[in-house]
Amino acid sequence: MSLLAILGVISSAIFSGTSLLYTTLGETIHQRSGIVNLGLEGIMLISASAGFGITVMTGSPYLGVLVATITGGLVNMILGFLVVTRRANQLASGLALMFFGFGLSALIGKPFVGAKINALPRISLPGISNLPILYASLFEFDILIYLVIPMAFLIWWLLFRTRWGLGLRAVGENADTAFASGRNPFLIRYQALFLGGMLAGLGAAHLSIAYTMNWSEYMTAGRGFIAVALVIFSKWHPLRAIVGALLFSGAVAFQLLLQSSGVQVSPFLLDTIPYILTLLVLMAWGGTRRHAAPASLGRVYQGGQQ
């Protein structure tokens, strides 16, 4: 197999992994603040369809990305209202949001099925353009891909190096104690949901505007759930989330490599690798208490005004 083929596979793996990493970062923020968001799938679908629609209508992919991002944050406010203000069960609320996304995205996206868009432009880095043209074209990425690793570092910095992040993690560990020390768990959880929703929207924007460049119903194909799995896999840490996303896109790349080298392995079985690997990792560190989940993950914070 040629070097070109291998590089091509790596390039496509990077493309498929980007949206996942953004979404995983978003879910990391949610869960660090104590909220399990199973509605990511729905948020991503709505953002992907909205961003795609705006791109078709205005011709500007950047505007599409912006709208998708804001949409993600806003849609997540529904979940915020349910689980923070109304103190509803998080799993059920998330699944309800997922069904909402199935429906709303189908409605938004219907006029744009099969539409052509200006995809997010590829930007060539200075060093890369010296390479032979075939190689160079493989490593011209769009802006969202270049920004995804810095974004992971930014989220890490936000969570672990700022007062706001400390407060957010405190709420995720024990909302009552955080409240007693002067934080507002309600406000912080809303903020976490908005920020996380925007990240999921960004991931969805990359999916529809840069990667697949079209809209179809259920196009996220379970990415929202993969993101939840990757958060656990990465032990609720933004930098380890990079490893998680690499693992997933690595499995995709591996599968493409096998196919191009003529080995017959079902792509569906290879698709299961990230999940099974996550499960195995969880089992491996299951007995230990050290890197356990945020302590009040999934719990309802009743607050002072009962």
Added chain:
Amino acid sequence: MSRKDKRQSQSNSLLRKALDLIARYALMVLVVLLLFGLILLISGKDPIQSYTDIFSATLGSSYGFSEVIVAMTPILITALAVALPSRTGLINVGGEGQLYMGACLATWGAITFDSLPAWVLLPLMLLLGMLGGALWAFIPGYLKSLGLVNETITTLLLNSVAPKIVAFFVFGFWHSPMDTNKTSNFVSAARLPTFFNSRIDLSFFFALALLAAFWYVMKYSRWGLEMRAIGGNPQAAKRNGIPLNRYWVIIMCIGGVIAGLAGMAQVSGYYGVLLVNFSRGLGFMGFLVSWLSFGDPLGILVTSFVVSIIVTGGNLLQLTSGIPYAVINILLAFTLFVVLARPVFFKRKEA
């Protein structure tokens, strides 16, 4: 307040409570209809026409009613698959995956033993379907009992794996000569019998029997008591000699058996073929139904019926108004949002 006064005021307020409840439910329905009507208006449809269409097509005719029952069957069964483990405090989000595995194994039976007569083949498929679901639920149950991984996480992960296993078998081995994404139609011996000149099949009666059994076991048997004890306080139950870990594994497997049965019924009754990605969230709907009704048998029956009206109405909206079928999920979601947003109406209990 003395005890006597208290009792008196309780009985006085009983009627008012009932009226309150009805008024609140009516209000909730109104809010849902208004919200979804707004969506319909924005997409250029007449909401009132759409609602009358949905109503007349579901409850207005015997055929429509039978279709609601058909849609309700898998939701009711998967809701029970969630409600049973939830009594011991187990959160089984894996109905979706267990349903797929049940469908997968049942299909294997239908394809491999297609020359057997129906009275052998159907029970065999049923057993295989239940085995598939149980297998898929055993993993989270066992990991939970070892104290390694939380069952919520395991079931969620396995949900994503099961449809891919189905896809592997269908695309790889079982697909029909015409389509790559589904099997050939099952032989008639592998189809569940249908009743009343409708698509209602035997699985509906399974569902009712399971519901009754669930109610009876929970209310009158020692197992039900022990399970509620575990759900209430696992450590206390353990100290009282209830074999906690064994219960968790077995209950989880029974949940899987039930969900697997729903999967078998979908391929053998409803579809008659195994289609890749056929479910699109039936297991999740079951989870929501079970959670919204707090695992109460009557609540499960009513809630799954309401959800089925919505789902069936969606089919119709697609035909008459040309809006995508998926849009009905908005109506479903609004209903769920409104119910979830008012949990103070209900007794507070964990899912």
